[in-house]
Amino acid sequence: MREIQRTDEAVGSFEYQFLTKEGVIFVDSVATGMDRINLKEVGLPSAVLSGSGKAGYVEEEHARRHVPVVTGYAQTNGYSDYSGLQWTILLRMDRDVILRPIRAMMWKLGIAGVVVWLPMVGLLLWATGRLRDQHRQAQQESEWARAAEAALLQSQERNRVIVDTALDAVISMDAAGIITDWNAQAVNIFGWQREEALGRRVSETVIPLRAREAHERGLHHFLETGEGGILNRRIEMLGSHRDGHEFPVEITISPAKLGDAYIFSAFLRDITARKRTERQLASQYAVTRVLAESRTLEEAGPKILQAICESLEWELGVFWRLDRQGSVLRCLDVWQSPGLNAEEFVLSTWQHMFAIGKGLPGRIWQAGQPTWIIDVVQEANFPRGGAAARVGLHGAFGFPVRVGTEVEGVIELFRREIKEPDEQLLKMVADVGLKIGQFGERARAEDALRRTEAQLQQSQKMEAVGRLAGGVAHDFNNMLTVIRGYSELVLSRLSPTDGFRKELEEVKKAADRASGLTGQLLAFSRRQFIAPKVLDLNAVIHNMEGMLRRLLGEDIVELCTVLDPNLGQLKADPGQVEQVIMNLAVNARDAMPSGGRLTVETSNVQFGQRRNRPPMGAEPGSYIALIVRDTGHGMDEDTQSHVFEPFFTTKEKGKGTGLGLSTVYGIVKQSGGCIEVESKPGRGATFKIFFPQVEGVSQGAEAAAVGGESVKGRETVLLVEDEPGVRRLVNETLRLHGYTVLEARHGIEALLTGAKHAGPIHLLLTDVVMPQMSGPEVAEKLATVRPDVKVLYMSGYPDHPAFSKGGIDTEHSFLQKPFTPSTLAQKVREVLDGSTVA
Numbered sequence: 077m078r079e080i081q082r083t084d085e086a087v088g089s090f091e092y093q094f095l096t097k098e099g100v101i102f103v104d105s106v107a108t109g110m111d112r113i114n115l116k117e118v119g120l121p122s123a124v125l126s127g128s129g130k131a132g133y134v135e136e137e138h139a140r141r142h143v144p145v146v147t148g149y150a151q152t153n154g155y156s157d158y159s160g161l162q163w164t165i166l167l168r169m170d171r172d173v174i175l176r177p178i179r180a181m182m183w184k185l186g187i188a189g190v191v192v193w194l195p196m197v198g199l200l201l202w203a204t205g206r207l208r209d210q211h212r213q214a215q216q217e218s219e220w221a222r223a224a225e226a227a228l229l230q231s232q233e234r235n236r237v238i239v240d241t242a243l244d245a246v247i248s249m250d251a252a253g254i255i256t257d258w259n260a261q262a263v264n265i266f267g268w269q270r271e272e273a274l275g276r277r278v279s280e281t282v283i284p285l286r287a288r289e290a291h292e293r294g295l296h297h298f299l300e301t302g303e304g305g306i307l308n309r310r311i312e313m314l315g316s317h318r319d320g321h322e323f324p325v326e327i328t329i330s331p332a333k334l335g336d337a338y339i340f341s342a343f344l345r346d347i348t349a350r351k352r353t354e355r356q357l358a359s360q361y362a363v364t365r366v367l368a369e370s371r372t373l374e375e376a377g378p379k380i381l382q383a384i385c386e387s388l389e390w391e392l393g394v395f396w397r398l399d400r401q402g403s404v405l406r407c408l409d410v411w412q413s414p415g416l417n418a419e420e421f422v423l424s425t426w427q428h429m430f431a432i433g434k435g436l437p438g439r440i441w442q443a444g445q446p447t448w449i450i451d452v453v454q455e456a457n458f459p460r461g462g463a464a465a466r467v468g469l470h471g472a473f474g475f476p477v478r479v480g481t482e483v484e485g486v487i488e489l490f491r492r493e494i495k496e497p498d499e500q501l502l503k504m505v506a507d508v509g510l511k512i513g514q515f516g517e518r519a520r521a522e523d524a525l526r527r528t529e530a531q532l533q534q535s536q537k538m539e540a541v542g543r544l545a546g547g548v549a550h551d552f553n554n555m556l557t558v559i560r561g562y563s564e565l566v567l568s569r570l571s572p573t574d575g576f577r578k579e580l581e582e583v584k585k586a587a588d589r590a591s592g593l594t595g596q597l598l599a600f601s602r603r604q605f606i607a608p609k610v611l612d613l614n615a616v617i618h619n620m621e622g623m624l625r626r627l628l629g630e631d632i633v634e635l636c637t638v639l640d641p642n643l644g645q646l647k648a649d650p651g652q653v654e655q656v657i658m659n660l661a662v663n664a665r666d667a668m669p670s671g672g673r674l675t676v677e678t679s680n681v682q683f684g685q686r687r688n689r690p691p692m693g694a695e696p697g698s699y700i701a702l703i704v705r706d707t708g709h710g711m712d713e714d715t716q717s718h719v720f721e722p723f724f725t726t727k728e729k730g731k732g733t734g735l736g737l738s739t740v741y742g743i744v745k746q747s748g749g750c751i752e753v754e755s756k757p758g759r760g761a762t763f764k765i766f767f768p769q770v771e772g773v774s775q776g777a778e779a780a781a782v783g784g785e786s787v788k789g790r791e792t793v794l795l796v797e798d799e800p801g802v803r804r805l806v807n808e809t810l811r812l813h814g815y816t817v818l819e820a821r822h823g824i825e826a827l828l829t830g831a832k833h834a835g836p837i838h839l840l841l842t843d844v845v846m847p848q849m850s851g852p853e854v855a856e857k858l859a860t861v862r863p864d865v866k867v868l869y870m871s872g873y874p875d876h877p878a879f880s881k882g883g884i885d886t887e888h889s890f891l892q893k894p895f896t897p898s899t900l901a902q903k904v905r906e907v908l909d910g911s912t913v914a
Contacts, residue, residue: 089173095164099123115139115166122147126164135171144171245344251337253277253295265325265346267318282344284316298331299338307331315344323348352500358387363508372523374408380512381411381487388501390489391416392469394425396437397485404429405437405486416492418467424460435459436474437486444483446475446506448497452490464490471495475505478513487512554872556894558801560587561809564896587894608647608747610770613678613700614639616653624657628665628674638677646700646767648747656740660704660763663737667708667761677703681766691766694750698769705762711755719753740765787901791838791908792816794865796826796854798846802893806841809897810904823849823857830858837865839908844871844884852884868907870895 094103099116101107115123121136131150138145148167239246240260248257258273266273266282273281279288298304307329315325326345331338362383366376374397381393397408406429410422430438435458440447449472452458453465464470469490477485487509563584570577617637625635657676664674681699711719720741740763744751748768755761793815797803800821807817818833820826823846830837840858842851855867869884872893884890891903 090167090169092168093166095123095126095166097162097164099127099164122149122166122168123164125149126151126166138168138170145169146171146174243345245342245346247273247278247282247342247344249278249340249342251295251299251339253279253292255281256339262344265317265344266315278342281318282315284314284322287314304329304331312347315346324351352498362387363511376512376515377409378411381409384487384505384508385411385413385489388489390491392418392421392490394437394488394490395485396430396488398441398483399429402429404431405441408485416467418469418490421460421463421467421469421490424463428459436472436488440474440476440486441483444476444478446473446502446509448473448502450496451494468492473497473502473505475502475509477509477516479516480513484513484516554799554802554893556587556590557872558805559590560584560894561805561897561900563587564898565805565808565812568897608649610645610647611650611653612643612645613653613702613767614641614643616650617657617676617678620654620657624661624676627658627661632671633665633668634671634673636673636675638675640679642680643678644680644698644700644769645771646747647770648749648767649743652743652747656743656765657702657704659737659740664704664706664708664761667706667710672707672760675703675705677701677705679703680769691750691752691764694766699749699766700769702765702767703762704765705760707760710757710759710761711753712757716753716755720751787898787905788814789905789908790814790816792818792833792836793839793841793904794818794820794826794830794833794837794858796820796823796840796842796846796851797870798822798843802843805897806900809900810841812897813901813904815904822846823851823854826854827857830862837862839904840865840867841904842867842869844869866907866910868904 092103092105093101093115095101095115098114100112100114102112116127118139120139121134125132125134126149129151131148133146133148135144135146137143145168150165152161152163152165239257242259242261245262245265246257246259247255247262249255255273255276255278258268258270260270262273263269268276268281279291283291294304294306298307306327308331310326310328312324312326314322315327316322324347326347328343330341330343332341333339363380366379366383377395377397381395385391385393392410392412394410395408396405398404399406407426410425412418412422428435430441432438433442436447436449436452436455439457449455449458451470452472453461453470455461458464469492471491471494472488473495474486474488476483477487487505563580567577567580567584570580617639621635621637628635661674661676668674679701681701683694683696683699720737741751744765744767750766752764753761754764793810795803795806795810795817797806798821803819803821807819810817818829818837820829823842826840826842837858840855842854844851846854851869851871855865855869858865866889868889868891870891870893889907891900895903
């Protein structure tokens with residue numbers, strides 16, 4: 077150890093110690109005595125660490141001087157085969173001594189660093205700063221890159237979500253036609269899952285089989301020429317679902333070039349609902365157009381069927397119309413598409429009639445709403461199922477046609493495919509049925525309006541003619557009264573052998589015939605006097621049956637009567653009812669010159685507001701129907717429009733006056749009834765007369781009380797007549813029968829004459845219609861001063877307000893012009909002998 081200390085390489089003095097295996101000092105270079113100190117027990121680090129058997133050094137505090145020292149330690153292991161005593165050697169040197177040469181070196185290096193290294197340190201610091209800035213910039217750019225990458229990923233995810241949630245199918249494919257992308261809506265529309273579709277060809281997934289070859293050709297043509305007819309355009313085509321059914325789609329295909337390769341993006345939309353709506357709107361429009369161009373439901377029927385079938389793509393349509401009399405549905409029209417051969421089914425349809433609840437039409441009629449049949453071949457309640465199966469018809473549905481609240485018809489539609497119910501279609505056709513029904517109701521109203529207008533025009537014309545005829549008849553009756561009266565007076569004075577008697581009788585006959593004509597004119601104009609009674613029409617016909625058979629000639633015309641035993645009663649003039657039947661019978665006989673059958677029917681008829689509506693001009697209610705039907709040559713429409721006009725006739729000249737049917741018309745109208753005629757050339761004519769039904773007891777015909785007593789008298793009669801000829805005839809007739817006659821030309825003169833006459837006045841015989849004052853007014857004023865005077869009215873024109881006011885007893889105190897002298901004398905006698913007063 078001392079040798080080591082003396083060498084030049086030694087940096088300073090050091091201490092050493094030898095320890096036993098147990099740690100006891102037995103050699104100490106600085107100890108003055110041999111202190112047997114156990115350093116391991118003291119806990120000296122170097123002593124403790126030496127026990128490991130490995131050499132080393134440790135920095136520790138000096139045990140005696142308490143300064144920092146560095147102690148090296150090692151353990152002897154002997155030599156060769158000698159294991160030694162396993163001593164521990166500690167070599168200790170002060171820390172400052174060890175560091176002294178290093179500090180000296182560092183000072184030298186420091187001085188040199190100031191000269192040499194300081195610029196380098198500055199350069200290093202500058203470079204370090206640059207590196208730090210670049211590192212910071214690199215970190216920032218890295219963060220930006222990571223943010224951009226995250227944003228890109230987020231954008232891609234957002235685009236993926238947008239594409240997947242799009243309402244349209246989005247499909248991408250490469251230049252080979254292989255699908256590279258397939259969104260969620262494509263799954264919903266075409267049925268292929270994304271995993272299944274990716275990698276498949278587009279033509280195998282979405283394109284119908286018959287169009288796949290055209291698709292491949294179009295793709296190859298675009299890749300070769302860069303031209304495509306359907307690219308970058310919105311077109312409509314058929315798509316194919318995974319299950320095989322086809323449906324309409326709207327598609328747009330956009331190509332894009334990435335490098336040298338093309339990719340294609342297709343955007344597809346299922347337009348099944350839109351096409352269905354378009355077809356339904358087209359159907360509604362077509363039906364509306366047909367209805368606008370048609371006048372009647374019968375005329376519109378075939379066009380409606382064609383419009384509905386073509387717009388809704390159904391192949392056969394049937395229009396059923398309700399026959400209310402038979403309570404069945406009858407086929408009105410059938411339409412079938414040109415490509416359908418269903419003649420057997422069509423023939424079966426024409427031959428069928430359906431009651432309520434029977435077959436598809438009857439079920440629709442009963443339910444009053446649209447009805448669907450998936451397959452008519454499998455339907456039990458479908459009588460035409462066999463014919464439908466043979467022609468290949470399966471799917472069917474129908475809907476009612478309503479007019480107001482009533483079902484007036486049914487429309488059926490058929491197709492060859494089995495078709496599941498379409499609720500939206502059923503709702504649409506229900507609206508179509510309502511629209512057709514509204515048209516039917518409108519057409520019916522328009523037809524009724526046209527007929528009403530025609531009847532109004534006819535009625536106005538007839539009324540004008542009637543007023544003219546009535547006025548002529550009134551004036552003519554005054555002249556006929558004079559002619560007939562004086563003819564009878566002169567004849568009563570001539571002997572039976574007088575040479576002038578024959579000529580005068582012809583004058584009287586002509587006057588009688590003229591009187592009959594005026595009576596017919598008055599009947600037509602409804603201005604004749606009537607005596608209505610409650611009648612049993614069957615009894616009237618029974619009483620006339622023998623006369624009618626003789627009139628018709630039983631060997632030529634067969635008379636048949638069909639009388640309702642429960643017939644109600646009517647109120648009318650019995651003579652006029654007989655005249656109506658007689659005129660119709662004569663008219664029918666003339667229409668059957670070669671023979672035929674005349675049928676007279678009676679029945680009770682109930683007219684309502686909707687069902688069995690009354691004829692024009694009649695109100696709903698109970699009526700008695702008189703129907704006269706012949707099998708003659710009939711009439712065309714033009715003849716029917718004039719048949720009730722006076723003096724209109726189709727007979728040869730000299731064989732008819734043209735007043736028979738006009739008289740019937742006037743009598744029926746005056747009795748509160750209505751008359752209709754139905755006729756076609758060669759198919760006879762039917763006259764239907766409807767009289768209002770009344771309650772009451774039928775009255776028999778009253779026998780005329782023609783007594784055999786004398787009609788002469790001695791009473792005083794005040795005669796008031798503005799027509800000089802009639803006044804002179806009446807005056808002369810009454811004087812010849814013993815009466816005293818006071819004459820007056822008008823009412824005022826009659827009152828003056830009555831005031832001047834001192835004696836009694838037993839009878840006032842006055843015309844009804846006079847200037848200045850009417851007959852009833854004269855009677856009323858005269859009765860104030862002569863209350864016992866009796867009144868007899870005479871008139872040939874019963875259209876005066878006095879008749880409607882009820883001031884004239886037309887049954888007992890009235891004499892109708894024209895009259896004969898004998899009739900006048902008889903009536904005057906009846907009134908004077910009776911109790912009737914003014």
